[in-house]
Amino acid sequence: MSETRRARPTPGPRRAWTVLLAVVVPVAVAAVIGMVLTWPGEVDDASRRQLTDVVVELDQARVTATTMQRCDGSIEDVLPDGTVPAQVDCLRVTATVTSGPRAGQTAEVFATAGLTPRDVPVGTGIVLQFYPEEDGAPAIWAWHDFARAIPLGAFALAFALVTVLVAGARGVRALIGLGFAFGVLAVYVLPGLVAGENAAALALCGASVIVLVVLYLTHGVSLRTTTALVGTLAGLGMVAALGAFGAHVARLDPVTTEDAYRLAQILGTDGPQILRGVFLCGVVLAGLGVLNDVTITQASAVWELRAADPSAGWRRLFTQGMSIGRDHIASTVYTIAFAYTGASLPVLLLLEVYGQPFGQTITSGPFAEEVVRTLAGSIGLVLAIPLTTLVAALVAVTASTEQARDQAGDAPGHLHAH
DSSP: OOOEEEOOOOOTTHHHHHHHHHHHHHHHHHHHHHHHHTOOOOOOHHHHHHHHOOOOEEEEEEEEEEEEEEEEOOGGGOOTTSOOOSEEEEEEEEEEEOSSTTTTOEEEEEOOTTOOTTTSOTTOEEEEEEEOOBTTBOOEEEEEEEOOHHHHHHHHHHHHHHHHHHHTHHHHHHHHHHHHHHHHIIIIIHHHHHTTOOHHHHHHHHHHHHHHHHHHHHHOSSHHHHHHHHHHHHHHHHHHHHHHHHHHHTTOOSOOSHHHHHHHHHHGGGHHHHHHHHHHHHHHHHHHHHHHHHHHHHHHHHHHHHHHOTTOOHHHHHHHHHHHHHHHHHHHHHHHHHHHHHHTHHHHHHHHHHTOOHHHHHTSHHHHHHHHHHHHHHHHHHHHHHHHHHHHHHHHHHHHHHHHHHHHHHSTTOEEEO
16 A cells, blocks of 8 residues: 655755854844943933033023124134134023023023024024032023924934835834934943943944844845845944054044044043044944945845846856946945045035145044045945855855755655655
């Protein structure tokens, strides 16, 4: 007597998943453990006051009147000949406090130099600094900035609406991932830098956790997404190493701007070392966004090429994928370079006014940081594209082959007689 039974199918694309997870899982575990070990403690208000040695509170206010009057000149009013005028025209602003325990009080302050009544009409929302009484000195008010919560909130809402309308549910998931990324920066990376934790560990652990969550949340759990994740993680490692190496060989001074100098003074003896960490974190985080973009695009391109030509081997897929990748390299390198150039345009303009030679300009301290940051991100990007394309080609072929065997094993005609 004989009977038929279905042959045991092959285990689908498990081999491809096994290889990818052998890379992703250890990195994910290491990133989480690293975050736990380097997690900064909370800094309370008393500690912040001790750190900055200044007690200042910010209050919202509404302008009720403005007048121009003569006041003493300051270094901000320096003339073209290098002198500071004895007196300049200043904008005196009268405002009513609208938030906090001092709501309803009236304050008079001098606005930032250069502002006129036309720039600050009655009804304008502003932010004031309040310095409480201390050591016998009276409480004082000072100008801080314009209140921009409403216009910036409107722009952010418009961005969210456009993203959701165009990208649908995936756009919603991308926005959630963006919120998660900024949450990691706010509660882990920035406090960790202030606490003096290892900058490389903060940057790599934080960026790895961000990309793990954001990629899977936005694009779903799949071989394609995991392939892009492998390429992104490898790229982050290269960018971090290149950034640290570039900062070392270029002998970058961490204190090159007025803000950096002020921050170094506040942080004390550890200030310069912390600012070196800030630079490295900036290199890694700047590279994260670009790497995420090109790796997911490259992985998707290889999968589409495989779907269009199921008979294509990994070599053909790699060659065709790199045809697309070269376009990505060219366009993204421009994107990185011009993004950093735009961010450092005030520095470039200042150097242009000073009339320094071009070679001296691009090797000066403030601009040298942007050069190293741009080159580190660009090299990491260029190397991540062929790596991602190669991994995607190998995984796509392996997964397709195993899936075909799986389907053949499940076919009704594929029987064994006994």
